[in-house]
Amino acid sequence: MASNILIQLTITGLAWGSVYACIALGFVLIFKATDIFNFAQPELMMLGAYLTFAFITVLKLPFIWAFLAALVLMALITALLEMLVVRPLVGEPVLSVIMVTLGLANVIRGMTGLVWGYEEYQFPAPFPKDPLTIFGVAINQAEIYTIVATVILLVGFFLFFKYSQSGISMRATAEDTSAAFLMGINVKGVFTASWVIASLVATVAGVFMASLTYLDPIMSHTGLKALPALILGGLDSVHGAILGGLIIGVAENLAGFYLADYLGSGINEITAYVLVLIIMMIRPYGLFGTKEIERV
Amino acid sequence: MAVTRFTTRSYPQDLRIFPSPAARISLVLLGALLLTFPLFMGTYGVFVACICGVSIISALGLNLLTGCTGLMSMGHAAFMGIGAYTAAILAARTGLPLIATLPLAGLAAALAGLIVGVPALRLKGLYLIVTTLAFQFIVEHVIYHWESLTQSDKGIALPSPDLFGFPLNSYQSYYYVILALAVAAAVFTKNLLMSRTGRAFVAIRDRDIAAEIIGIHMAKYKIMSFAISSFMAGVAGALYAYLLHLISPDHFTFNQSILYIAMIIVGGMGTVLGSILGAVFMVLLPEAINAVSGPLVSAYPDLAPRIGGLSVMVYGLIIIFFLLFEPLGLFGIWIRIKRYWKTWPYTY
Numbered sequence: 001m002a003s004n005i006l007i008q009l010t011i012t013g014l015a016w017g018s019v020y021a022c023i024a025l026g027f028v029l030i031f032k033a034t035d036i037f038n039f040a041q042p043e044l045m046m047l048g049a050y051l052t053f054a055f056i057t058v059l060k061l062p063f064i065w066a067f068l069a070a071l072v073l074m075a076l077i078t079a080l081l082e083m084l085v086v087r088p089l090v091g092e093p094v095l096s097v098i099m100v101t102l103g104l105a106n107v108i109r110g111m112t113g114l115v116w117g118y119e120e121y122q123f124p125a126p127f128p129k130d131p132l133t134i135f136g137v138a139i140n141q142a143e144i145y146t147i148v149a150t151v152i153l154l155v156g157f158f159l160f161f162k163y164s165q166s167g168i169s170m171r172a173t174a175e176d177t178s179a180a181f182l183m184g185i186n187v188k189g190v191f192t193a194s195w196v197i198a199s200l201v202a203t204v205a206g207v208f209m210a211s212l213t214y215l216d217p218i219m220s221h222t223g224l225k226a227l228p229a230l231i232l233g234g235l236d237s238v239h240g241a242i243l244g245g246l247i248i249g250v251a252e253n254l255a256g257f258y259l260a261d262y263l264g265s266g267i268n269e270i271t272a273y274v275l276v277l278i279i280m281m282i283r284p285y286g287l288f289g290t291k292e293i294e295r296v
Numbered sequence: 297m298a299v300t301r302f303t304t305r306s307y308p309q310d311l312r313i314f315p316s317p318a319a320r321i322s323l324v325l326l327g328a329l330l331l332t333f334p335l336f337m338g339t340y341g342v343f344v345a346c347i348c349g350v351s352i353i354s355a356l357g358l359n360l361l362t363g364c365t366g367l368m369s370m371g372h373a374a375f376m377g378i379g380a381y382t383a384a385i386l387a388a389r390t391g392l393p394l395i396a397t398l399p400l401a402g403l404a405a406a407l408a409g410l411i412v413g414v415p416a417l418r419l420k421g422l423y424l425i426v427t428t429l430a431f432q433f434i435v436e437h438v439i440y441h442w443e444s445l446t447q448s449d450k451g452i453a454l455p456s457p458d459l460f461g462f463p464l465n466s467y468q469s470y471y472y473v474i475l476a477l478a479v480a481a482a483v484f485t486k487n488l489l490m491s492r493t494g495r496a497f498v499a500i501r502d503r504d505i506a507a508e509i510i511g512i513h514m515a516k517y518k519i520m521s522f523a524i525s526s527f528m529a530g531v532a533g534a535l536y537a538y539l540l541h542l543i544s545p546d547h548f549t550f551n552q553s554i555l556y557i558a559m560i561i562v563g564g565m566g567t568v569l570g571s572i573l574g575a576v577f578m579v580l581l582p583e584a585i586n587a588v589s590g591p592l593v594s595a596y597p598d599l600a601p602r603i604g605g606l607s608v609m610v611y612g613l614i615i616i617f618f619l620l621f622e623p624l625g626l627f628g629i630w631i632r633i634k635r636y637w638k639t640w641p642y643t644y
Contacts, residue, residue, distance in 0.1 A: 037422050088620055092623075094422070095362070095366075095368055096619050096623065098368070098422075102557065102612075103615030106611050106612025106615065108612075109608050110608030110610070110611075110612060113604060113608060114599075117601055118601060119601075221550075228426065231423060231426045231427075235422055266437065269437060270434050272430075273429075273434050274434060277434070280419060284419050
């Protein structure tokens, strides 16, 4: 029976880890292409989930159409934000740029609070409610869908970056912005595209996170755990972000069950942060990040 | 972001804290205003002024770390929380007086600052930010869950403070303690920035590797910056605890940390005057927002549970606005006004 619990916890952890990985992926995308660290990523995730929810409940759209409508709207919103708020600050000190995204995060969080309030909503997820039993292990179906969808998404991204024209130009911009500019790549377009793609990934993550729990503004706080995931993997590494997300998802679920007796309940809420503190002391550039060589 | 100086001054003049007679006169006037402030303001006005003072001390600390040394911290509220809880536990359990709990609170926070500062030696930029973020959440969690020590969300009630047997049981009398400490903190920071240490901080911010090459002991100064900054945060937290009489974990959350970052952006990074202006501005802002949201809620009662979002949104908008249009903050506006009058009527 003990192994059943372990498997169950691991699967739940993997599902949450996939959500973290999706958010972290958004961070990495923007960071690699534009050197900007977007602190509003968890808020974008929350906004995506709320928009989907609004399309379902207010316009009575079926889930899949509501989801697509939310994706389109999110793409428009972030493209606009990128052009109006973030682009004027490209090339400014890291601090200013981070602060601006922090400001953006506050604006989105405040707006969601004003429009939808602070109560929990049951998210009308399309996944079957009854758990699936495989070999005596009961598994929430939403978790399986989350894991599968994330895998498909990540493979899609991998192919996009590896083979498509836009993917290659995005990688080129990430590598060396001015060289990419000289080669005739539309760098501004790439900047906007990276924000748009990141917001789409965030929306997917948001919908899954809302399906796993509830829809409420605390989501953005939970989404912040993608940061430790990201740092754990190394800031500039895509597979690091994914692996970091999975590690944190599994670790916090296991810690929440096995360590709660010793360290008090709620230990799962900070497992991610404790883990990242420890890793930072051992490897200051993350597990897979490149060690930067600085010149004066 | 250098501010051009039109006057030419000798080094001794430049090293003076208050360079011109006009500055000294206006300072005396300001001092008189601050000293008589409780006489003509109501209790609420004095309470808000006390919060301004606490925020100024804390913002000075953060500005020293972030604005001057270039180490960004998202855990400033956590340091304040450590200071506040140290003071509260000591005052409530052992009955130590204010004069003892304040420095102890500062030392406890400084110790925590040392612990965070050590990994910060190897970390930079985003890695450091996330580490301080982790620290913030861990402290929040510990305060909330270590019930035997902190009483969790029930909070700890503090006795009324007294100074050398003189009871400070009204906001009016406590105001003077905060005023004195805020002035001391401002003068200390201003002096520090003009000293060798302060210039070492700025050198580390501008180019840390170059600073190390010209002989600045990086580890020493980075840790010193963390320790001084968190000491000030700790003292501010303790003052805040005495001011409120009851502290609970939600006074020292992640959002609070962002509020302090907003203060130094709005005020002006790396300047003493900026920290003061920013702190006062961000403390008075909720009062202004309340003036708007109060009537709004009475007109639309449905809005009541959601109106909290308004202030969060306004904070965000203000951060964005200042960064895009006034990167030097209120300090920059102040400098422009000053220059305009200095050169008037020959503005060009």
